[in-house]
Amino acid sequence: MKLILASLLSLSLLAPVIHAQESLKDLTHPALNGHRLPDGTDVALMVVDANSNEVLYSSYADQVRQPASTQKLVTALAAAIYLKDYRFETRVERNNQDIIFHFTGDPTLTRSQLRVLVERLKSYQDSIEGNVYLNGAAFDTFERAIGVPWDIMGVCYSAPSSALTLNGNCVYGRLEATSEPPITGVRATAPEQVNIRAGDISMRQGLEYLSVDCGLKLIADNQNNYTVGGCLETHRLPVNFHLAIQNPTVFTAKILNEELQRAGIRLNGEIIRNDRVKGDEILVVHRSAPMMELIDTMVKDSDNLIADNLLKTIGRFYYDKPGSFENGAAAIKAILRSEASIDLDSAIIVDGSGLSRNNRMTASQLMQVVQYIFKNPDLGLVSTMPVSGRSGTLRGRPSVSHELLVGKIAAKTGAxxxxxxxxxxxxARSGRHLYFVQIISNYHPADDRNRRQPLRAFERRLYESLYNDY
Structure with missing residues (x-):
């Protein structure tokens, strides 16, 4: 097995690997032919025996790399330890003639749940003589982590982390043809709370230049106005897509106004964002699902918004200040150091999701988190892990969802x-449990159409080897 692992890495054209017990000289193995990663790819890999804690294999485990969504394990562990039975609350409060909707960053709050709050408010009063205030003081007003690329801010997996979170801060959009083929124009549609238009879009007919330098582009501003441009292959129409809300305050205010009208509550004033105003009477409260249910969704489905809002919530309570990316990251490090003896002081944690390109962590640091999660099952985190071929982001991962490995791997993905x-x-086949951390970076295949194939072959051989040989 040691020889096979070394061969896997050598065929990736890496620098010589370091084995935990001895240096490896023979870095070839006929069974691995065709399983190389593209030139320039870097691999950090660590394998540890679950019973003895013996390091079975370690390659570049102390070099800092981008953890991507495996960083959610760090967030999950800190939340399970520190937040425990916490539930997010969304409250409706009254202060004289004003009504305050107090948001605390519930990442699962939906319009339907907001509607229930409004309907229950109607049982107290059918008119509001003053203003409706939106209080988002639970978090600071910086809703995007440093290092999140500008060109993905319009898509829902990078929705802003705001105390005012509603419907995942995401809406659906659609592009459809305005004529029969040959198509010469398209129109863009989205819910009325946002504005979207089709800008300068180049139409590409036929399949001869499929996916070559042709892709849609999105421009969004801070008032939830979107313009779709770029290039479109007409055979793909209609195109459905998700849009990340750029201004949660404007979005929430529009939806709340619609719900007040729907409920027949007359508003004489305005809907205003005010993080300082407080109510002297709580009228209605909505509570989120228990913390472990949110963590389960975050880990299994790799939900970025839940992760970032949890990080800010941890920072909010730990420092008794509005939650931010900065105080959340600092709180997580402090909590794991004091409660789990995990030292992440040298790790660069910028957000809770791993979406920022500025995050940095070593495989050995991530291994500490993995070991703690599995060695402390009472925390309830083991069951949140995606399982190969069965659940979450590992349900359909081709490299580990085939018959041999179905149900054998419980792990968090990151990309x-x-x-x-x-x-x-x-x-493993023997029943032995092994912990592992794989961080593959600088993976850029020359053949973009089959870009995942070398990765799948590499992972399949790696995890089959771990399964069969231990």
Whole structure:
């Protein structure tokens, strides 16, 4: 097995690997032919025996890399330890003639749940003589982490982390043809709370230049106005897509105004964002699902918004200040150091999701988190892990969802541009459990159409080897 692992890495054209016990000289193995990663790819890999804690394999485990969404394990562990039974609350309060909607960053709050709050408000009064205030003091007003690329801010997996979070701060959009083929124009539609238009879009007919230098582009401003441009292959129409809300305050105010009208509550004043105003009477409260349910969704589905809002919430309570990316990251490090003896002081944690390109962590640091999660099952985090071929982001991952490995791997995935990571536990054929951390970076295949194939072949051989040989 040691020889096979070394061969896997050598065929990736890496620098010589370091084994935990001895240096490896023979870095070839006929069974691995065709399983190389593209030139220039870097791999950090660590494998540890779950019972003895023996390091079975370690390659570049102390070099800092981008953790991507495997960083959600760090957020999950801190939240499970520190927030425990916490539930997000959304409250409707009254102060004289004013009504305050007090938001605390519930990442699962929906319009339907807001509607229930408004309907229950109607049982107290059918008119509001003053203003409706939106209080988002739970978080600071910086809703995007440093290092999140500007060109993904319009898509829902990078929705802003705001105390005012509603419907995941995401809406649906659609592009459709305005004529029969040959198509010469399109129109863009989206919910009325946002404005969207089709800008300068180049139409590409036929399939001869499929996906070559042709893609849609999105421009969004701070008032939730969107323009779609770029290039479109007409055979793909209609195109459905998700749009990240750029201004949660404007979005929430519009929806709340619609719900007040729907409920027949007359508003004489305005809907205004004010994080200082407080009510002297609580009328209605909505509570989110328990913390572990949110963590389960975050880990299994790799939900970025839940992760970032949890990080800010941890910072809010730990420092008794509005939650921010900065105080949340500092709080997580402090909590894991004091409660789990995990030292992440040298790690660069910028957000809770791993979406920022500025995050940095070593495989050995991530291994500490993996070990703690599995060695402390009472925390309830083991069951949140995606399982190969069965649940979450590992349900359909081709490299580990085939018959041999179904149900054998419980791990968190992580992927951003050029980075493909996996961290968790595998049960070998013998019944032995192994912890592993895989961080693959600078992965850029020459053949973009089949870009995942070398990765899938590499991962399949790696985890089959771990399964069969231990």
């Amino acid at each position: 951003i541009y050029g980075t493909y990571n996996l961290a968790g536990r595998i049960q």
